[in-house]
Amino acid sequence: MKDHQRLFGLALACAGLLALSGCVSSSTSRVTVQEGVKFSKGRELDDLVKAYEAQALTRSEYEELRQVVMKRPN
Secondary structure, three states: OHHHHHHHHHHHHHHHHHHHHHHOOOOOOOOOOOOOOOOOHHHHHHHHHHHHHOOOOOHHHHHHHHHHHHHOOO
């Protein structure tokens, strides 16, 4: 059962990141998160790593988004 939950969580994270990647143009990487939705940097970075490992992001997209997350205040 835990494996199914982990797989579902990974699939959900990848789907979310894919949806966000459609909102990001190649010239600027700005990710807009709705005000009511708050994620920790650690959670966002974990999701980015998972998306990169699932080949949903290129290395350059991963690095760009990682820098955006790291520059945000805690």
